[in-house]
Each structure stands twice: as C-alpha cells, then as structure tokens.
Amino acid sequence: MQRGSCVGYLSLVCSSSGYGRPINNLGIVTWMSSCVANLLQSFSLSWPAAFGVLQASYFFIHYLFASQTGHVGALYSAFLAMHVAAGVPGVLAALALAYNTNLFGALTHYSSGQAAVYYGGQPLSSLVT
Numbered sequence: 001m002q003r004g005s006c007v008g009y010l011s012l013v014c015s016s017s018g019y020g021r022p023i024n025n026l027g028i029v030t031w032m033s034s035c036v037a038n039l040l041q042s043f044s045l046s047w048p049a050a051f052g053v054l055q056a057s058y059f060f061i062h063y064l065f066a067s068q069t070g071h072v073g074a075l076y077s078a079f080l081a082m083h084v085a086a087g088v089p090g091v092l093a094a095l096a097l098a099y100n101t102n103l104f105g106a107l108t109h110y111s112s113g114q115a116a117v118y119y120g121g122q123p124l125s126s127l128v129t
Contacts, residue, residue: 030078032078033078033079033081033082036054036057036082037082037085037086040053040054040082040086045086046087047086047087047088050083050086050087050088051083051086051088051092051093051096054079054082054083054086054088055096055097055100057079058075058079058097058100059100059103059104061075062104062108063108068101068104068105071101072101076097076101079093079097080093080094080097083097
C-alpha cells in the first residue's frame with residue numbers, strides 16, 4: 001500500500017466510525033427504539049416473529065451507515081434491548097446480532113476492516129498477467 005492511500009483510508013474510517021455517538025446523543029436511537037418497540041407490541045408478535053423482524057431490520061439498516069463500527073456503536077445496544085423487551089432470550093439475541101454484524105461485514109466489505117486491503121491492493125487481473 002502506498003502512504004497516501006493508507007492515510008486517506010485511515011481518515012475516512014476515523015471520521016465515519018465517530019458517527020455513532022452523535023446519533024445517540026441526539027436521541028435518534030432512543031426514538032427509533034421506542035417506535036419499533038411500540039410497533040411490534042401493536043402487532044402482538046410472538047418472540048420468534050419479533051426476533052426475525054428485528055434481525056432483518058438490524059441487517060438492512062447497516063446500508064444506511066458508512067462504517068460497520070458506527071452502525072454497531074449506534075444500534076447494537078438498542079436492538080439488544082428491543083430483543084429482550086420482545087421476549088427473546090438475551091444470549092440468543094446477543095449472539096444473533098453479533099452474527100449479523102459479521103455477516104454484513106463479509107457481504108459489504110467496504111465498511112469493515114478488510115476494506116483497507118481491498119482499497120490499497122492491486123486488482124486481481126494485474127496479478128495474473
């Protein structure tokens with residue numbers, strides 16, 4: 001990797017991973033959590049159904065964040081609280097959220113740790129020829 005690409009990537013990661021705290025400080029996560037909790041209670045979902053809805057929501061919301069760190073920092077605890085409030089066993093909820101976090105890290109590599117390698121590396125076609 002060249003120095004310029006490393007510095008550029010480092011500044012991008014540092015700035016985008018810090019977005020979680022302002023979102024929490026503004027009360028957006030608390031507001032969203034209460035809205036989702038009220039919606040799930042109005043549907044009278046069983047805990048397995050609520051588990052599926054919350055896991056899918058947690059997974060697809062990550063596309064709104066530039067950084068996996070910012071997403072987890074802002075939403076993991078809120079979604080864990082929503083799971084537990086819906087009756088989902090705490091260990092299952094925590095491990096499933098962690099699994100989803102790693103899954104979207106693998107599917108959208110530009111937002112997680114391996115992005116530096118892809119950003120600064122050579123294209124595969126230049127290695128073959």
